[in-house]
Amino acid sequence: MNRREFFDRIARDWDREHRNSKEKKKLERLAQYFVLNEGDVVLDAGCGTGRLVPYLREKIGSRGLLIETDFSEEMLKIARSKNKQKRLCFVLADAGITPFKEKSFDAVICFALFPHLPAKKASLNEFRRILRPGKFLFIAHTMSRQELNRHHSKTKGPVAMDFLPDKKEMKEILLSAGFSDLIIREGPSLYLARARA
Numbered sequence: 061m062n063r064r065e066f067f068d069r070i071a072r073d074w075d076r077e078h079r080n081s082k083e084k085k086k087l088e089r090l091a092q093y094f095v096l097n098e099g100d101v102v103l104d105a106g107c108g109t110g111r112l113v114p115y116l117r118e119k120i121g122s123r124g125l126l127i128e129t130d131f132s133e134e135m136l137k138i139a140r141s142k143n144k145q146k147r148l149c150f151v152l153a154d155a156g157i158t159p160f161k162e163k164s165f166d167a168v169i170c171f172a173l174f175p176h177l178p179a180k181k182a183s184l185n186e187f188r189r190i191l192r193p194g195k196f197l198f199i200a201h202t203m204s205r206q207e208l209n210r211h212h213s214k215t216k217g218p219v220a221m222d223f224l225p226d227k228k229e230m231k232e233i234l235l236s237a238g239f240s241d242l243i244i245r246e247g248p249s250l251y252l253a254r255a256r257a
Contacts, residue, residue, distance in 0.1 A: 063176065063218045064131055067108075071134035075109040083111075086202035086249055090171075091115035093245070093252050094198055099123040100166035103190065105155045106130055106173030110139030116169065117145060127160075129153040156183045160190045167191075170199045175212060175222035184237035191257035197239065199230075199253040204246050224251065 061069070091112070096102060098121035104112055107128035116126050125147045130136045131154045140150050153159055155170075156179050168187045177183045187197050201208050201224070209223045225233065227244050230253055234242055239255035246252075 061217060063178075066217050066219065067130075067132035068134040071109060071132060071138055074135075075111075075138050078109075078111060083202070087111060087115055090200055090202055090250065090252070091119070093200070093254070094119060094167065094169065095196055095254070096120055096124075096167055101125045101164065102127070103158075103160070103165045103168045104128045105158075105168055105170050105187070106176070107139055107150075108132075108135045108172060110143050112169065112171055113139070113143045113145075113148065117148070122147065125149070127151060127165075129155070129158065131155070156186055158186055158190060162189050163192045164190050165192065166195050168197045170197065172201055174199045175208065175224050176219060180233055181237055184233060184239070188238050188257050193257055195257050197234075197255045197257065199251075199255075201251040202249055203251065204248060205251050207249070208251065 096119040100120045102116055102120055102124065104116060104126065107130050110128055113126065120126060127149050128139055129151045133152060136150050136152055151159065155173060155177060168191055191197060203211065205224045212219055212222050230244060231242055234255045239257060241256040243254045
């Protein structure tokens with residue numbers, strides 16, 4: 061089973077498992093760290109079932125544009141069914157090769173995606189290409205790095221070795237892709253790396 065098949069297969073269970081008040085509180089907390097303004101154009105890369113949509117829409121307002129991408133058709137189908145707002149688009153796309161023009165976005169959110177990217181540096185180069193100069197990439201999770209890596213190591217299938225790099229390696233990867241002003245926060249139920257294009 062390849063990665064796309066894996067995520068298509070788990071989409072419904074994934075969405076159901078994350079529809080509880082505990083998960084919502086984690087997302088509310090996480091969203092506070094996203095530096096977004098009303099009217100921003102935001103890419104939610106690897107959006108899954110669209111769990112971040114309400115929090116991102118609240119930050120960018122009715123004038124903002126939110127683009128949700130994922131390479132799993134099943135994940136996108138669920139995200140679409142839950143979210144019908146204006147200025148919200150769903151695009152079937154791989155994070156490493158997006159269909160967007162350079163300097164198109166005010167922010168790229170990479171939530172619960174980064175460990176699953178097989179070509180991390182190429183994906184970071186792509187994110188930097190589509191970000192406007194001085195704007196931010198956010199790599200985020202509602203688990204600490206240790207929690208996430210432990211969770212993936214217990215998962216069967218193609219994601220069993222999908223780990224978040226340690227702080228030193230993450231900084232090296234981001235800097236080598238041309239990002240600057242790096243901030244990495246780690247704590248219980250939280251991982252956030254912020255980098256400026």
